[in-house]
Amino acid sequence: MTEQIDEYLSFSDKINDYISAVMVANNIGYENYDCSYLWDYVKSKGVFMRGFPFDGVAKDRISGMIVKDDLETTIGFNQNMSEKRKNFTISHEITHYLFHMNENKTIFTDTEQSLHYSYNEELHEFQANIGASAILVPDIVLFRFLKKGWNLAQLSHHFGISESALYIRLIHTMQANFGVSFVAAKMNADTIRYKFSGKGQRAAVELGTNLEARLFKTNRFIEAL
Structure with missing residues (x-):
């Protein structure tokens, strides 16, 4: 599992850096991505x-x-x-x-x-x-909408991605970026997906906030976006 998570983090950083560069070069803000x-x-x-x-x-x-x-x-x-x-x-x-x-x-x-x-x-x-x-x-877009309190259904509809792909994305994001075990990551993703009217929204906002803090250290384009 460590090999998988390491690879996820490495390639995720690579593709997100590429997308961020395209966004900056074309003056694309996160709000209208x-x-x-x-x-x-x-x-x-x-x-x-x-x-x-x-x-x-x-x-x-x-x-x-x-x-x-x-x-x-x-x-x-x-x-x-x-x-x-x-x-x-x-x-x-x-x-x-x-x-x-x-x-x-x-x-x-x-x-x-x-x-x-x-x-x-x-x-x-x-x-x-x-x-x-x-x-x-992109991660640089995702964390902002999570911080706004969007649920997976809203994200799915707005960005044209399935809820199941987003759900697995959250699990991998928590595992790769924050060293969370699969069990703990899945429990938190389940809370966000199935209990959003309760503590799920707070969990989404917290995840978005933590992802933002991580990206400020690793994504050189974040302040421009």
């Missing part, structure tokens, strides 16, 4: 995003892919998925594009299994899931 800003930035580099009506076995098995050839780099996604699933898939493929593609690796094909937010045998897939969640809601 939307993943489309990052998507458009990637498109400006010559990446095309296209939905495909997969049929047969592919309809249920393929979520997305990214292919680079001599003509272009294309992100393809399954049009049959829900909007939040599409958002996560596209952001997952963008992470592959930003950090994993090279002359020896020019194609990634992702299924529901590889898009599951967990540590698995393929490090690049684990990292791409971390990146997808961060692109949809």
Whole structure:
């Protein structure tokens, strides 16, 4: 578990630093952040995003892919998925594009299994899931809305990310950033998700405050955002 958490923290810092730099360069404040800003930035580099009506076995098995050839780099996604699933898939493929593609690796094909937010045998897939969640809601945005007392349903609706992805994000955030055990992190995430009208909101505000303090030490762009 330590290896997983260490990797989560390392790559989370890397992708969040990248997103923060894009936000500063394009004068994007946390109040109006939307993943489309990052998507458009990637498109400006010559990446095309296209939905495909997969049929047969592919309809249920393929979520997305990214292919680079001599003509272009294309992100393809399954049009049959829900909007939040599409958002996560596209952001997952963008992470592959930003950090994993090279002359020896020019194609990634992702299924529901590889898009599951967990540590698995393929490090690049684990990292791409971390990146997808961060692109949809960067840490520098997340802590501010947690401090405002937003619940997971509000965050999910506003940023187009599933509540389950946010829930796991909270667990990993607490484990990686604050050294909390999985059991303790899950209990706190359960409180935020299922008991928000009681102590859950206080737990969310406290988590946002602690994440803010941590980011002031590690994110060089925070004061500009």
